[in-house]
Amino acid sequence: MVNDYEVEFRNYLKERALKFTPERQLILKTVFSLHKHFDIDQLWERLHKKDNRLSRATIYRTLPLLVDCNLIQETFRCQGRVQYEHIFGHxxxxxxxxxxxxxxxxxxxxxxxxxxxxxxxxxxxxxxxxxxxxxxxxxxxxxx
Ligand SMILES: [Zn+2]
Ligand SMILES: [Zn+2]
Ligand SMILES: [Zn+2]
The missing domain is CATH 3.30.1490.190 (Ferric-uptake regulator, C-terminal dimerisarion domain)
Structure with missing residues (x-):
């Protein structure tokens, strides 16, 4: 079954002639499996366990897309790090x-x-x- 947030993101990418790559799919899924605020390092740690070929650069490039698509947002800084959370459906x-x-x-x-x-x-x-x-x-x- 395809989730609503996935439909949202697929459409967003399509409109911009970007591909829904397996890496982007994994990042999206992981972001929506986290039910707490997270920073990039925490996300990377989690993603790294699932796919150790995934680079930090890919995460850094993908997060702004998710923000722009209104699926996640930067919330606040905690101990000098920007915390994100998924907002779609919340x-x-x-x-x-x-x-x-x-x-x-x-x-x-x-x-x-x-x-x-x-x-x-x-x-x-x-x-x-x-x-x-x-x-x-x-x-x-x-x-x-
Ligand atoms: Zn408010
Ligand atoms: Zn305290
Ligand atoms: Zn929150």
């Missing part, structure tokens, strides 16, 4: 990140979402996406 949410232990809390607050729309309207701005990330210390790290 409801929008925002993040709190602990700068000490890296814990990530996902949240969605309708009031915040609504306020942002209101502010955009006020400035005659048409929003497409936003990323709200709050950095700080989680409960555990505060008490240390």
């Amino acid at each position: 409801q929008h949410h925002d993040h709190m990140v602990c700068i000490k232990c890296g814990k990530v809390i996902e949240f969605r607050n309708e009031e915040i979402e609504r306020l942002q729309e209101e502010i955009c309207k006020k400035y005659h701005f048409k929003p497409v996406e936003h990323r709200l990330g709050i950095r700080g210390y989680c409960q555990k790290c505060q008490s240390k």
Whole structure:
């Protein structure tokens, strides 16, 4: 069975005269098998176990395509690394990140979402996406 995200990506590539290569397919599948935020190194480690011929360069070239296709997004930086997550088929949410232990809390607050729309309207701005990330210390790290 072909997944929705695969259809999405195939169409995206087709429109740009790019090929749906086995490498791209493997990266796509792996990204959607991860249900947490991940950075490029973590993704590479996982992919390397499945196919040790896959190069880092291929991953670096493929991720921007997945971002552009709205299948994944860059979320926030954690310990200096950009964290990605797949967003296709998922409801929008925002993040709190602990700068000490890296814990990530996902949240969605309708009031915040609504306020942002209101502010955009006020400035005659048409929003497409936003990323709200709050950095700080989680409960555990505060008490240390
Ligand atoms: Zn939001
Ligand atoms: Zn913490
Ligand atoms: Zn998230």
